[in-house]
Amino acid sequence: MITMDDIVREGDPVLRENAEEVSLPPTDEDKHILGEMLQFIKNSQDEEIAEEYNLRAGVGIAAPQIGISKRMLAVHFTDFKDKEYSYGLFNPKIISHSVEKTYLPGGEGCLSVDREVPGIVPRYARITLRATTLEGDEVKLRLKGYAAIVVQHEIDHLNGIMFYDHINSENPQEIPDNATSAD
Ligand SMILES: O=CN(O)CCNC(=O)c1cccc(Cl)c1Cl
Numbered sequence: 001m002i003t004m005d006d007i008v009r010e011g012d013p014v015l016r017e018n019a020e021e022v023s024l025p026p027t028d029e030d031k032h033i034l035g036e037m038l039q040f041i042k043n044s045q046d047e048e049i050a051e052e053y054n055l056r057a058g059v060g061i062a063a064p065q066i067g068i069s070k071r072m073l074a075v076h077f078t079d080f081k082d083k084e085y086s087y088g089l090f091n092p093k094i095i096s097h098s099v100e101k102t103y104l105p106g107g108e109g110c111l112s113v114d115r116e117v118p119g120i121v122p123r124y125a126r127i128t129l130r131a132t133t134l135e136g137d138e139v140k141l142r143l144k145g146y147a148a149i150v151v152q153h154e155i156d157h158l159n160g161i162m163f164y165d166h167i168n169s170e171n172p173q174e175i176p177d178n179a180t181s182a183d
């Protein structure tokens, strides 16, 4: 199982690399890894397992965070309208996005960042992405609000981007003019 010992922390160059496309159809090994990533996120949200294994809670994880520079991500969360999202995705690609931006008022956190980095992280309010699921289906997902934010945080990891790269260093709490809060 994946534990916090497997999580790469900031400073490791793998977090600043452009991850490689996964060749499709995915190998059994790639499917196993992505399945383990999804299970880790579920475990991190299970009080007993998280306590037992000292897991920090997360709603998503990208392969570079476990030192694997491949374009794979897993998300598991319920959005503000109680819609459940639970995906393992290969080669996710944002094919279109809104001009409008959104953000989480409380900012974002990252398992690869062992410190608080306060500030507004502007994200596209709506995204359309193409990806191949853990089950092997090619999907086209239209996401908005919290789901759009989480998936953008994970796709950033595949492109060597950390959430704090988006925070305005002069005025971290500045709300961009075309942005509305996601909550
Ligand atoms: O890359 C994934 N992580 O680092 C897992 C830990 N962070 C979170 O769960 C998290 C927390 C707040 C906002 C967002 Cl958007 C995310 Cl993603």
Ligand code: NI
Residues within 6 Å of the ligand: 109, 110, 111, 112, 153, 157
């Ligand atoms: Ni992260």
